Amino acid sequence: MKNIGFILLLSLGALQGQTTADGFAIPQLGRVFTFPRDHGSHPEFRTEWWYLTGHLDGPNGRRLGFQVTFFRQAAPDTSGGVSHLHLAHAALLDATSGRFLHEERLNRGGWDADSSTTTLDVRNANWSLKFDEAAQKLQVRATVKAEALLKLELEPSKPLVTFGKDGVSRKGVAEAAASHYLTFTRLKTQGSVTIGNEILDVQGESWMDHEFSSSQLDEGQTGWDWASLQLHDGREVMVYRMRRKDGSTDPASTFTWIEKDGRLNVRPFRWNSLASWKSPHSGAEYPNRVRIESGADVFELRPLAQDQEQGGSITGLPYWEGACDVLNARGEVIGRAFLELAGYAGDLTRYLGGK
Secondary structure, three states, X not given: OOOHHHHHHOOOOOEEOOEEXXXXXXXXXXXXXXXXXXXXXXXXXXXXXXXXXXXEXXXXXXXXXXXXXXEEEEEEOOOOOEEEEEEEEEEEEEOOOOEEEEEEEEEEOOOOEEEOOOOXXXXXXXXXXXXXXXXXXXXXXXXXXXXXXXXXXXXXXXXXXXXXXXXXXXXXXXXXXXXXXXXXEEEEEEEEEEXXXXXXXXXXXXXXXXXXXXXXXXXXXXXXXXXXXXXXXXXEEEEEEXXXXXXXXXXXXXXXXXXXXXXXXXXXXXXXXXXXXXXXOOXXXXXXXXXXXXXXXXXXXXXXXXXXXXXXXXXXXXXXXXXXXXXXXXXXXXXXXXEEEEOOOOOHXXXXXXX
């Protein structure tokens, strides 16, 4: 369901058959995915992202949270054809000190950035995410503001899942407000993180979303709250709440259990804000401590640090993306999570035709 970074570049467009008016594909029910090809890029769709978040444990109880994300966005070029822009975000939280580093970059497809159409192989300057088919592992390399370096290897602990109904994840009632949504919900992660002159051997677990679409927001929506939960008992939860102008939750919002065996279970849910943090950078107020209830299950997401705001230096649209602990109704830590809060720093609708 992410990310705020490309909302600035996204346009909805009218529909024309199974494509948008400008010729981009709309997700269709019943699509059969084949791999490793579908881990790669889909240039027939306007927008695509490969989104990694994770929790890492270092020596002496050191905890880190990280995000590395690659985006591809189709855009008209001067010849009347289509070229591709590549945006990327990287962030690192040192939970022990509360220090949060983040960086964005934007390059046009070609020498500085690219995404393969045959397998997972994306890069943006010296940042890269690749799939080693022989080893069945992912490899990520990224720096953050020349102050940190991540070199990580990720191995799926559970099968890839496809969210949505019959291969399509809906975000609204409009035909184009949907995506193909593929996720590794639990990736065993190990490698090293360099912070300044300090090299940390780390291990932990990550989550990777891969979505492609030609539009995800619907008319009347102003943003979203999204979370990925990895519970200590081997289950996961993916949940997002599409927010409408009147503050209500759009019916397209969803809560999905991923059981220990990888089966999906979609259930009703309630999302409640418990506390907020006001950014001294953007002035936005983010409800970054939340309670999510589904049936008898109660999850509280508590951030490891308040200031985990991505600054929006390129897009001009800050958002909050943070590492959290997951607590149950008794206050016991039962897992780890990432929480994304989009649309709190400025009006997203002004980038969507004033809707």
